[in-house]
Amino acid sequence: MQSNLAMRSALALSVTALSATTLAQTNVPVTVTAGTATYTQGALPITEDATVGDSLSAGTTDVLQRHWWFFRGEFDRREYAFRDDGTATRTAVGPTVTTSWSNLGHRGQVSATLVQTLTMSGTAGARVNETMTLTNLTNAPLRFDLFSYADFDAGGNPLNIARGNRNSHVVGDGLTQACEFRADGQPVSQVGPPSQLLPDLTDTTKTDLLGWGGEFGPNDYAAAFQWTIEIPANGSRSVSSDLVMLDCQPQLVSYGTGTPGANGMPVLDSEFAVTRQQTSSTAIRISNGLGNSLSALLLGLTQTNQTISGINFLVIPNGTPTFLRRTFPDGVAMYDLTLPGGIPFCGLNLYAQGFIYDPSSSNGVASGTQGLRITLGAW
Ligand SMILES: [Ca+2]
Ligand SMILES: [Ca+2]
Numbered sequence: 481m482q483s484n485l486a487m488r489s490a491l492a493l494s495v496t497a498l499s500a501t502t503l504a505q506t507n508v509p510v511t512v513t514a515g516t517a518t519y520t521q522g523a524l525p526i527t528e529d530a531t532v533g534d535s536l537s538a539g540t541t542d543v544l545q546r547h548w549w550f551f552r553g554e555f556d557r558r559e560y561a562f563r564d565d566g567t568a569t570r571t572a573v574g575p576t577v578t579t580s581w582s583n584l585g586h587r588g589q590v591s592a593t594l595v596q597t598l599t600m601s602g603t604a605g606a607r608v609n610e611t612m613t614l615t616n617l618t619n620a621p622l623r624f625d626l627f628s629y630a631d632f633d634a635g636g637n638p639l640n641i642a643r644g645n646r647n648s649h650v651v652g653d654g655l656t657q658a659c660e661f662r663a664d665g666q667p668v669s670q671v672g673p674p675s676q677l678l679p680d681l682t683d684t685t686k687t688d689l690l691g692w693g694g695e696f697g698p699n700d701y702a703a704a705f706q707w708t709i710e711i712p713a714n715g716s717r718s719v720s721s722d723l724v725m726l727d728c729q730p731q732l733v734s735y736g737t738g739t740p741g742a743n744g745m746p747v748l749d750s751e752f753a754v755t756r757q758q759t760s761s762t763a764i765r766i767s768n769g770l771g772n773s774l775s776a777l778l779l780g781l782t783q784t785n786q787t788i789s790g791i792n793f794l795v796i797p798n799g800t801p802t803f804l805r806r807t808f809p810d811g812v813a814m815y816d817l818t819l820p821g822g823i824p825f826c827g828l829n830l831y832a833q834g835f836i837y838d839p840s841s842s843n844g845v846a847s848g849t850q851g852l853r854i855t856l857g858a859w
Contacts, residue, residue, distance in 0.1 A: 741847025790843030
């Protein structure tokens with residue numbers, strides 16, 4: 481058994497060495513590179529399980545424990561892995577792995593193709609962009625659920641904090657490194673330790689993900705996205721996702737002293753802010769303010785600490801706009817911050833502070849949050 485494994489590893493290495501190789505075995509790992517970035521996808525599973533031995537690195541730390549895809553047909557009572565079902569082939573050309581199933585699960589319903597392309601991102605980042613396409617082989621429409629599962633250990637450390645929403649989870653170790661697991665369209669996602677989440681996809685019961693947004697951890701992050709797709713007769717549908725090692729990690733640090741109001745101290749909170757190749761947005765949230773009132777978000781590139789008319793200001797606006805929103809009855813106001821794209825903004829600090837019109841505050845005008853330093857991550 482051991483020697484068989486060793487032989488397979490040696491074969492994988494020799495396949496990798498021929499970088500222009502076309503055919504890669506489905507029963508051994510395949511590795512592609514782009515600059516100093518490396519992505520390894522384990523052998524296709526032979527049971528309803530995730531691949532083993534996956535890795536993603538920009539040159540040093542491997543951040544990816546496991547990653548794989550699962551599906552469920554409309555009348556199935558469980559999820560199934562995209563496994564080595566005898567119809568699968570895999571090729572590796574340059575930075576791209578293409579895995580195809582000519583007749584997924586021998587069902588006579590769909591063929592499937594997973595295209596995974598690795599790119600370097602800045603000097604320390606790496607990104608695997610993936611597209612899974614299902615093609616209907618029948619003359620009637622079909623409904624499928626697709627699941628993409630990933631277990632990131634940012635910094636090579638299982639103790640991570642994740643923040644995000646239904647499309648994007650940014651996962652960091654708080655010290656050295658952050659990753660992003662990202663999905664297009666209107667998926668449902670769920671976050672949990674791998675010991676809880678992976679069995680949901682590999683067990684014999686039907687699972688629909690519960691949805692997630694907010695904050696997770698410190699804990700061992702794993703997550704899955706679920707898409708429900710309708711594939712027209714003889715047509716195709718695709719979904720795509722990204723596994724990313726960020727070129728620089730985002731951070732959130734509170735500073736200064738706020739001013740309490742009717743509900744005590746209002747709180748300013750944010751998702752991890754990441755600038756990407758395309759324009760992207762980050763949600764900033766004021767909570768614990770006076771309900772049904774007016775709130776303002778002050779944003780700038782410089783922090784301060786000065787009291788004007790009894791109000792403690794912690795941000796110099798620098799000519800950036802001040803955003804206004806009404807608070808909901810529960811005292812929450814949501815702001816969507818649109819960020820410019822890309823690596824040039826890596827590590828930029830933004831300073832934010834929220835105010836809520838509140839005559840019951842000590843200054844008789846407004847309560848105010850602490851300041852929040854938002855360091856931009858990027859890929
Ligand atoms: Ca299940
Ligand atoms: Ca993890």
